[in-house]
Amino acid sequence: MPELPEVETVRRGLEPRVCGRRITRAVCRVAKLRLPLDPQLDALVRGQRIHAITRRAKYLLFGLDRGTLLLHLGMSGVLRLVDQDCPVVKHDHLDLHLDNRQLLRYNDTRRFGLLLYLQGEPLTHRLLSHLGPEPLGHDLAEDYLFIRSRNRKLAIKNFIMDQKVLVGVGNIYASEALFVAGIDPRRMAASLSRKEACTLLEAIQSILTEAIAAGGTTLKDFRQSDGKPGYFKQRLQVYGRKEQGCLRCGEPLRSLVLGQRSTFFCPQCQR
DNA sequence: ACGCTCTCCTGGCCGC
């Protein structure tokens, strides 16, 4: 399940090996992922060079000569660079052939991913235009969450997962960050003090940074195709640890559902 | 505007 750190890791791994290559062919084996694939995709991208791979939130943007390929991995998407003769397996939905006998292959069991070819400025596309700031962006004020959370009555966990507020915090890291910050995930967003909100933003930033660093070491070769990111699992302090002892105080951790998402926390350490 | 629920999809797991 790709979170922001994994998407960033994919980007960093592919960039030096793919930039400068020309797309010679696009092959789609399904009609749609989360959104329909453009039936003209092959004709649109064929012959174009990939100039850059950038990331916005959990989207990857492949900058081409005349447009942009926008890719979201959804929940189970895996993008790998493989040789041309690599056998096609189940859920290999899409190939972008390159001019060096390699291809970018997209596999997505659950098909929650998305691929669009955009002409014109990609950041103004409706999927990207409303997104909040990058959590690791340098221009983020330390009290940003405090300012934005005033008058917001939803649970703080749902608040930090809201893309319009802040991008990149998925269900797992939301629980983790709230544990690190010592904040009960059920609390109304507006109830946070300035200090608590600053602490929470710091926790989000340090967790994402650490996860990127961990992903950079274990996922760098892109050969794992099962989608199971073993790298962060051992680092998780609360997620998936219901009824196990809190690493800080030893009390059993609890779980509940917030906004249709499983949530883990320590009732002792998080207030 | 806000906050909540539903939905897309498949595989893994549970209990019977």
Place this chain on the structure above:
DNA sequence: TGCGGCCAGGAGAGCG
């Protein structure tokens, strides 16, 4: 062994 049912998860759509 088979099968039904439930759950996971990103995030837009749609509702009140």
